[in-house]
Amino acid sequence: xxxxxxxxxxxxxxxxxxxxxxxxxxxxxxxxxxxxxxxxxxxxxxxxxxxxxxxxxxxxxxxxxxxxxxxxxxxxxxxxxxxxxxxxxxxxxxxxxxxxxxxxxxxxxxxxxxxxxxxxxxxxxxxxxxxxxxxxxxxxxxxxxxxxxxxxxxxxxxxxxxxxxxxxxxxxxxxxxxxxxxxxxxxxxxxxxxxxxxxxxxxxxxxxxxxxxxxxxxxxxxxxxxxxxxxxxxxxxxxxxxxxxxxxxxxxxxxxxxxxxxxxxxxxxxxxxxxxxxxxxxxxxxxxxxxxxxxxxxxxxxxx
Amino acid sequence: xxxxxxxxxxxxxxxxxxxxxxxxxxxxxxxxxxxxxxxxxxxxxxxxxxxxxxxxxxxxxxxxxxxxxxxxxxxxxxxxxxxxxxxxxxxxxxxxxxxxxxxxxxxxxxxxxxxxxxxxxxxxxxxxxxxxxxxxxxxxxxxxxxxxxxxxxxxxxxxxxxxxxxxxxxxxx
Numbered sequence: 001x002x003x004x005x006x007x008x009x010x011x012x013x014x015x016x017x018x019x020x021x022x023x024x025x026x027x028x029x030x031x032x033x034x035x036x037x038x039x040x041x042x043x044x045x046x047x048x049x050x051x052x053x054x055x056x057x058x059x060x061x062x063x064x065x066x067x068x069x070x071x072x073x074x075x076x077x078x079x080x081x082x083x084x085x086x087x088x089x090x091x092x093x094x095x096x097x098x099x100x101x102x103x104x105x106x107x108x109x110x111x112x113x114x115x116x117x118x119x120x121x122x123x124x125x126x127x128x129x130x131x132x133x134x135x136x137x138x139x140x141x142x143x144x145x146x147x148x149x150x151x152x153x154x155x156x157x158x159x160x161x162x163x164x165x166x167x168x169x170x171x172x173x174x175x176x177x178x179x180x181x182x183x184x185x186x187x188x189x190x191x192x193x194x195x196x197x198x199x200x201x202x203x204x205x206x207x208x209x210x211x212x213x214x215x216x217x218x219x220x221x222x223x224x225x226x227x228x229x230x231x232x233x234x235x236x237x238x239x240x241x242x243x244x245x246x247x248x249x250x251x252x253x254x255x256x257x258x259x260x261x262x263x264x265x266x267x268x269x270x271x272x273x274x275x276x277x278x279x280x281x282x283x284x285x286x287x288x289x290x291x292x293x294x295x296x297x298x299x300x301x302x303x304x
Numbered sequence: 305x306x307x308x309x310x311x312x313x314x315x316x317x318x319x320x321x322x323x324x325x326x327x328x329x330x331x332x333x334x335x336x337x338x339x340x341x342x343x344x345x346x347x348x349x350x351x352x353x354x355x356x357x358x359x360x361x362x363x364x365x366x367x368x369x370x371x372x373x374x375x376x377x378x379x380x381x382x383x384x385x386x387x388x389x390x391x392x393x394x395x396x397x398x399x400x401x402x403x404x405x406x407x408x409x410x411x412x413x414x415x416x417x418x419x420x421x422x423x424x425x426x427x428x429x430x431x432x433x434x435x436x437x438x439x440x441x442x443x444x445x446x447x448x449x450x451x452x453x454x455x456x457x458x459x460x461x462x463x464x465x466x467x468x469x470x471x472x473x474x475x476x477x
Binding site for chain 1: 323330331335344356413417459460461464468471472
């Protein structure tokens with residue numbers, strides 16, 4: 001008869017763990033080898049492992065830890081930090097590359113701006129021009145608020161955005177006025193204006209102008225070589241007095257109390273940019289408007 | 305939501321883990337390599353890396369991390385030595401052996417038993433000593449060594465069988 005402990009490869013393990021069946025155990029205890037197994041097992045259980053000083057080991061480990069840099073953040077968190085840093089870098093780069101450069105004139109100021117392609121913009125008072133800081137040459141676009149005179153070098157694709165529509169330019173000279181009134185005057189070459197509201201296209205050549213009356217674009221002609229404001233004079237033909245008052249307050253640091261007058265009456269004439277008294281006199285007296293300066297010279301009270 | 309586990313980066317929690325697992329793990333590694341100094345170095349290095357990775361290891365995963373790390377570190381330095389064991393200083397009741405022969409030969413037998421255990425293969429020795437000295441169940445041993453319970457039982461049986469083959473002639477019946 002083959003002994004169980006030889007044929008069954010987990011028999012002895014189960015005997016040591018005390019999980020043999022009653023029948024298996026009694027049969028095993030009758031074998032010759034049983035006493036030998038029992039002695040070996042009992043003596044083995046009396047053995048001891050090494051003595052270990054846990055506290056001394058803990059001190060040693062703490063010592064090893066102290067010489068380490070402080071615990072690193074987990075890998076996942078570190079990866080996210082890198083991703084976030086890269087994203088922030090990319091976004092800032094995009095923002096910087098996409099950022100605008102803006103030139104602003106205050107009350108009574110004028111500024112000449114020379115663009116990368118050699119075009120020149122004369123910016124009238126209280127106006128601004130903004131354009132892309134980088135890669136502007138790929139997409140020549142500027143946004144105008146107020147009034148500016150453009151001298152554009154030959155080339156394609158120069159666009160001026162205004163609140164009323166886009167002005168498409170070949171090589172040319174023109175003036176755009178986008179204030180309470182709206183006006184484009186072409187002094188040379190060709191300009192194309194697309195109305196933002198109606199999407200209608202207008203083509204202007206030298207001596208042609210567009211102006212907006214009650215939200216409607218009208219085409220017209222004019223006769224001058226350069227806008228007079230460039231030489232320090234504002235000239236108006238059949239403009240509501242409100243436009244003239246606005247313009248005066250862009251050139252001079254003044255505001256008007258216009259509560260008592262009718263500002264829709266039309267004015268034809270001009271005023272100079274370097275003499276407030278003269279300017280007021282030439283604009284208001286012909287219209288029969290009386291005026292009175294307040295003590296600080298900044299508010300002009302009007303009367304009819 | 306399960307309750308948030310204590311952080312190992314917290315020193316009191318770390319100390320708790322250390323006091324709980326340092327000794328059993330060190331003994332386990334010692335039964336493999338037989339060099340207490342080497343075993344302590346291995347286990348201490350595993351605990352140092354546990355601290356370094358404290359933020360990414362959860363409290364409940366620490367035990368298995370320590371055992372796995374020690375196993376890996378152990379395989380990196382395979383310098384096996386004789387396991388030095390000693391017997392408990394308790395008085396044994398030899399009357400159980402039903403033979404006066406044992407009384408005379410017991411000290412000699414114990415030396416031979418230790419030598420026999422040392423000549424077991426590392427695989428059988430670690431399992432046999434975890435069971436007989438550390439009193440671990442086969443389930444616990446399977447968890448520590450990464451074996452199946454069945455494999456642990458085979459190794460246990462084989463270990464005892466081999467010990468008997470080596471020592472059988474010493475035990476006169």
